[in-house]
Amino acid sequence: MLRTIFVLAFSKTCMMDNAFILTLCGLHSLALAVFHVLFWRIFQWKKQLALLNTANRAIMQILNLRLIYTFLFVAFLCFFYQKALLETDLGHALLIGCSLFWVGRTVEQFIFLRIHHWMVHLLTAVFALGAVLFAWPVVF
Numbered sequence: 001m002l003r004t005i006f007v008l009a010f011s012k013t014c015m016m017d018n019a020f021i022l023t024l025c026g027l028h029s030l031a032l033a034v035f036h037v038l039f040w041r042i043f044q045w046k047k048q049l050a051l052l053n054t055a056n057r058a059i060m061q062i063l064n065l066r067l068i069y070t071f072l073f074v075a076f077l078c079f080f081y082q083k084a085l086l087e088t089d090l091g092h093a094l095l096i097g098c099s100l101f102w103v104g105r106t107v108e109q110f111i112f113l114r115i116h117h118w119m120v121h122l123l124t125a126v127f128a129l130g131a132v133l134f135a136w137p138v139v140f
Helices: 002-009 018-037 045-051 054-080 082-087 089-112 118-139
Strands: none
Touching: 018 054, 018 082, 018 118, 045 054, 054 082, 082 089, 089 118
């Protein structure tokens, strides 16, 4: 009953269509890729990572580079493969997987980054937004 009311209240006639939602997903992923590219500057990684041993320093940078690649790839799929994402089981699985990625990232924010700062709260909202955006075309 509640789901029916929600769907009627926020149907495609009232809200954006799913192709537009996928474009927003792509922009979300692209923005996170750019944010991660800036990690070296924002977090002064040249200075801060020098304090770590070689393995940990390498792992941090490699993981960040792989995240950048992943975000760019997801953005590419959201921009250029909208029909496949919206109409196939594999596309739905990918979207739900991305949504779960952002759900997990949101939860991890509360576990590992317990800092009361507006920027941390903003990032938490961005992560939660990703969870909603990527799930939206599959659920509605």
